[in-house]
Amino acid sequence: MDLMTRIIVAGVFACGLTGYASAQETINIGVVQPQAGECAQWGVPITRGVQIWAEEFNANGGIADATGKKHQIKVTTYDNNCYTAGDELTAFRRAILDDKVNFILQTFTPASRQAVAQIATENKVLTTSYGAGYLNAKYPFLIGSVTGSPGSYMFLVSHLLETRPDIKKVAIVTADHSFGQAALAYYKAGITPYAKRVEIVYSQPYDPASTSDMLGLATPIFASSPDLIVELGFTPGQQALFIEAMEQLGYKGLYGSEGWTMGLVTERIPAAQLAGRVFSAYVVDASEPSFSPRVSKFYKSYVEKYGQKEWSVLASVAYAAMTTVEAGIQKAAAPTGDAVRQALFTTDTVDQPLFGKSHWGGAEMYGANNWLLTPLPVYVTDDKGGVKVDAVVDVAKWWNANKDAALPVLAQGGQVSANK
Amino acid sequence: MQIVLNCLSLTSFYLCFALGLALVFGVMRIINFAHGEFFMIGAYVTYFCVATLAPQIGGPSAWLVGAIVAAAVTGLLGAVLYRAVVVPLADKPLAIFISTLALSYVLQTIVVQIFGPVGLSISPPLRGVVSVGGAILPASRVMVIVAAAALSTGLWIYLMRTEPGRRIRAVAQNPRGALLQGIKTRNVGNLTLIIGSGIAGICGASMGPISQISPYMGGPALWKAFIIIIVGGIGNVWGAVAAAAIFGVLDTLMSQFGGGRFLALTSAAIMLFVLSVKPSGLFGEKE
Numbered sequence: 001m002d003l004m005t006r007i008i009v010a011g012v013f014a015c016g017l018t019g020y021a022s023a024q025e026t027i028n029i030g031v032v033q034p035q036a037g038e039c040a041q042w043g044v045p046i047t048r049g050v051q052i053w054a055e056e057f058n059a060n061g062g063i064a065d066a067t068g069k070k071h072q073i074k075v076t077t078y079d080n081n082c083y084t085a086g087d088e089l090t091a092f093r094r095a096i097l098d099d100k101v102n103f104i105l106q107t108f109t110p111a112s113r114q115a116v117a118q119i120a121t122e123n124k125v126l127t128t129s130y131g132a133g134y135l136n137a138k139y140p141f142l143i144g145s146v147t148g149s150p151g152s153y154m155f156l157v158s159h160l161l162e163t164r165p166d167i168k169k170v171a172i173v174t175a176d177h178s179f180g181q182a183a184l185a186y187y188k189a190g191i192t193p194y195a196k197r198v199e200i201v202y203s204q205p206y207d208p209a210s211t212s213d214m215l216g217l218a219t220p221i222f223a224s225s226p227d228l229i230v231e232l233g234f235t236p237g238q239q240a241l242f243i244e245a246m247e248q249l250g251y252k253g254l255y256g257s258e259g260w261t262m263g264l265v266t267e268r269i270p271a272a273q274l275a276g277r278v279f280s281a282y283v284v285d286a287s288e289p290s291f292s293p294r295v296s297k298f299y300k301s302y303v304e305k306y307g308q309k310e311w312s313v314l315a316s317v318a319y320a321a322m323t324t325v326e327a328g329i330q331k332a333a334a335p336t337g338d339a340v341r342q343a344l345f346t347t348d349t350v351d352q353p354l355f356g357k358s359h360w361g362g363a364e365m366y367g368a369n370n371w372l373l374t375p376l377p378v379y380v381t382d383d384k385g386g387v388k389v390d391a392v393v394d395v396a397k398w399w400n401a402n403k404d405a406a407l408p409v410l411a412q413g414g415q416v417s418a419n420k
Numbered sequence: 421m422q423i424v425l426n427c428l429s430l431t432s433f434y435l436c437f438a439l440g441l442a443l444v445f446g447v448m449r450i451i452n453f454a455h456g457e458f459f460m461i462g463a464y465v466t467y468f469c470v471a472t473l474a475p476q477i478g479g480p481s482a483w484l485v486g487a488i489v490a491a492a493v494t495g496l497l498g499a500v501l502y503r504a505v506v507v508p509l510a511d512k513p514l515a516i517f518i519s520t521l522a523l524s525y526v527l528q529t530i531v532v533q534i535f536g537p538v539g540l541s542i543s544p545p546l547r548g549v550v551s552v553g554g555a556i557l558p559a560s561r562v563m564v565i566v567a568a569a570a571l572s573t574g575l576w577i578y579l580m581r582t583e584p585g586r587r588i589r590a591v592a593q594n595p596r597g598a599l600l601q602g603i604k605t606r607n608v609g610n611l612t613l614i615i616g617s618g619i620a621g622i623c624g625a626s627m628g629p630i631s632q633i634s635p636y637m638g639g640p641a642l643w644k645a646f647i648i649i650i651v652g653g654i655g656n657v658w659g660a661v662a663a664a665a666i667f668g669v670l671d672t673l674m675s676q677f678g679g680g681r682f683l684a685l686t687s688a689a690i691m692l693f694v695l696s697v698k699p700s701g702l703f704g705e706k707e
Contacts, residue, residue, distance in 0.1 A: 036532075036537070037636055038634060038636040038639075040532075040537035040538075041537055041538045041539050041634065044537050044538070045538070176680075176681035204678045204680060204681070205680070205681045206675070206680040206681060207680055207681045207682065207683040207684050207685075209640055209643075209644075209683055209684045210671065210675055210680050210683045212433065212631055212640065212641070212644075213426070213429070213430045213433060213671070213672070213675070214630075214631075215426055215429060215558070215561065216426045216429075216430055216671070216672050216675045216676070217675055217680065219422050219423070219426055219675075219676060220675065220676050220677075220678075235539055235632055235634075236538070236539060236632075237539040237540070237541050237631075237632025237633070237634070238632055240541055240632070241630065241631065241632060244558075245558075248549050248556055248558050249556060250556075264539075264541045264632075267541050267543050268541070268543075268544065309536075309538070309540075310536055310538055312538065
């Protein structure tokens with residue numbers, strides 16, 4: 001082969017490589033979560049959930065769009081300093097303007113979502129969360145890709161009241177911060193349809209700093225004699241201490257929250273004592289094997305990689321949220337924020353990879369029909385400290401039946417932005 | 421009755437943590453920002469000891485070993501801090517403050533790398549509850565009350581009845597005068613930092629079973645301890661005891677009667693008020 005032929009062959013080969021690289025266009029996904037500090041115990045498992053979701057595709061050559069082209073997924077993390085709205089915006093600027101991400105997974109915390117709505121929309125970066133939190137018709141690139149927070153609080157408490165008519169008194173224990181206030185409003189909204197037979201006996205928000213003295217926090221709650229306590233705002237370890245304090249005071253009722261780290265709880269209280277009394281519902285709990293083989297496999301990957309002690313239900317919540325984005329990418333002609341958004345909203349429902357057919361939740365809450373109501377598995381603890389599915393709530397059906405009662409309560413709690 | 425027991429319990433929490441900080445601040449007039457991380461390391465050392473030794477020697481014994489090792493490790497850290505930071509930066513309190521702040525981040529990061537960022541839990545060495553007049557007090561909280569009482573009493577005896585204690589008091593009252601009397605102030609400073617840091621370690625061991633342990637647990641505890649020693653009188657150990665009791669009662673009553681969300685606000689407001697009307701603190705002496 002003479003020199004000229006070699007140059008031509010090398011040039012053709014190089015062009016081929018370039019074309020291959022183009023077909024393998026990488027999808028950049030940003031995860032904006034606390035990576036250090038106290039809140040990292042939430043942010044790190046969430047980040048890992050997204051990373052494992054991406055690794056599953058990357059190991060098989062990438063995720064295919066509607067044209068059949070496969071794309072590798074690159075996940076980049078950004079710290080938001082414990083869900084602080086200002087830091088959320090700073091992280092978004094870096095992700096969008098410097099790193100050119102196509103999609104971002106962020107918190108549902110309303111203040112944080114509101115802070116980034118404009119920059120995400122202006123740059124057509126599809127920004128999702130494990131819930132809704134804040135959505136607005138002006139910002140179509142903000143979506144809630146699973147039922148998640150804070151809606152799940154409403155559906156959890158209503159499910160318990162619906163299926164357990166002996167519950168007459170409910171205590172709501174929430175922290176005095178943005179997502180604690182959202183949880184308080186959603187818990188109250190979930191109780192409202194049953195207001196004739198159910199009384200809210202405690203709903204004082206607490207200062208997160210006061211959780212160092214769990215007995216002091218638990219004493220007035222116990223004194224209000226609830227049949228059901230629903231909480232939001234404790235860290236996993238604090239949840240265990242709270243249950244321990246309530247049990248020591250003699251409480252015999254039920255507990256509900258978005259999730260419980262039962263390993264920490266059962267270090268303090270025998271699992272048999274709590275069997276059938278501790279309920280959770282967030283999005284999906286991958287540690288429960290029967291709901292979905294795919295999330296069960298994800299759970300095994302997580303535990304294999306990080307260890308059982310590092311497991312948090314939040315990992316599966318983030319994983320599930322990304323599967324809605326995945327459904328959009330697979331229906332879109334190109335993996336851009338704009339194309340994926342359009343693909344997701346072509347019909348009133350989404351064939352969600354984990355939950356099946358799921359309805360967009362309507363515009364009554366936020367003035368934007370951007371919240372996907374995925375069916376919600378409610379879990380209850382068993383006598384070994386594990387969880388089993390108590391029921392799968394058809395949240396779209398519940399919402400259609402009860403939204404007239406729930407909406408005014410949510411509006412009073414500052415959670416309705418449809419007319420703003 | 422439950423409220424009274426809760427007051428007692430919370431007072432012991434505050435006292436346990438503020439004691440070591442008040443001692444170091446009072447004698448050496450330096451702000452050890454890493455004190456919270458010494459507390460955290462005490463809890464993690466205890467966690468490690470309980471996790472590894474409890475199956476062989478039982479929970480209570482493993483916890484006791486953990487508490488001793490925690491005191492030794494944090495005492496050693498105090499000695500290293502003295503040699504590496506306090507001595508070279510003597511007479512530069514701002515530099516010491518910044519250095520200990522940096523040290524606190526270093527220690528946090530080391531613990532995150534070893535144990536991970538997710539909070540852990542120490543199995544309570546003592547289970548069950550003590551009933552008093554219809555109210556309850558968990559056994560693990562009784563343990564903290566005993567630890568706080570023992571530390572306070574022990575420290576009092578040490579300071580008031582022993583020769584090294586007298587030297588520490590002399591340096592706290594007048595460092596230059598103590599030096600002129602032949603007291604080796606450097607040795608006293610070293611000893612004080614070892615004792616103060618060791619107390620933080622024991623406090624971490626005692627508080628660990630009744631609170632979540634995490635690499636970041638030192639920060640909030642340090643904030644409250646600063647408020648207590650400022651309100652009690654900067655450098656006055658007995659003022660810290662009194663202020664711990666004041667905040668123990670106040671915070672318990674506020675949580676009980678629906679003011680729980682204003683705890684941080686109230687504590688900060690009280691500190692500001694005391695600083696503005698009596699800068700030396702409620703029980704402090706004018707310098």
